[in-house]
Amino acid sequence: MKKRILLVVQALVIGSLLIGCSSSTSSKEESKELKSTDEAVKVDTTELLPIGTVMKLKNVDKAVMVYGQYQKNVSNNITYDYIAVPYPEGNVSSDYNMFFNRNQIEKVLHVGYVTPESRKLLKNVQQQIDGTKSQ
Known part of the structure; x- marks a missing residue:
C-alpha cells in the first residue's frame, strides 16, 4: 500500500513538473517571436555583404x-x-x-552571420573583383 501511494505521489509530482515546463516553454517561445520590420540596417553597400544578408533591391518588390x-x-x-x-x-x-550588383541595393534589412573566416573570404573575393576590373 505504501509503495502504491508513493508511486501516485511521484506521478503527480512528475506530471505537475511537466505541465509547468510546457507552459513556461510556450510563454518563452511567444516572447521570442520575431517582429517583422522593413527598417533599413545602416551598412556600407559598396562593400561586399555576407551570405544570409536580406535586402530590398531597386525595382524589385520582393526581399x-x-x-x-x-x-x-x-x-x-x-x-x-x-x-x-x-x-x-x-x-x-x-x-x-x-543575380545583381551592389548598385542595385535599395536597402539592407538584415546583415548575415559574420565570422573571421567570412571576413577573410569577403576580402579575398573583393581582391578577385578588383583584379578582374584592373585587367
Whole structure:
C-alpha cells in the first residue's frame, strides 16, 4: 500500500513538473517571436555583404537573401557581385535565382552571420573583383 501511494505521489509530482515546463516553454517561445520590420540596417553597400544578408533591391518588390558573392550567370556569361533567392521562400528553383550588383541595393534589412573566416573570404573575393576590373 505504501509503495502504491508513493508511486501516485511521484506521478503527480512528475506530471505537475511537466505541465509547468510546457507552459513556461510556450510563454518563452511567444516572447521570442520575431517582429517583422522593413527598417533599413545602416551598412556600407559598396562593400561586399555576407551570405544570409536580406535586402530590398531597386525595382524589385520582393526581399532577397544573398547566398553567394562574385557569381557568374551561365545563361549570359556575366559575373555579378551577388546571387540571391527570394526571402523568405529561399531556393524554390534556379528560375528564381537573382543575380545583381551592389548598385542595385535599395536597402539592407538584415546583415548575415559574420565570422573571421567570412571576413577573410569577403576580402579575398573583393581582391578577385578588383583584379578582374584592373585587367
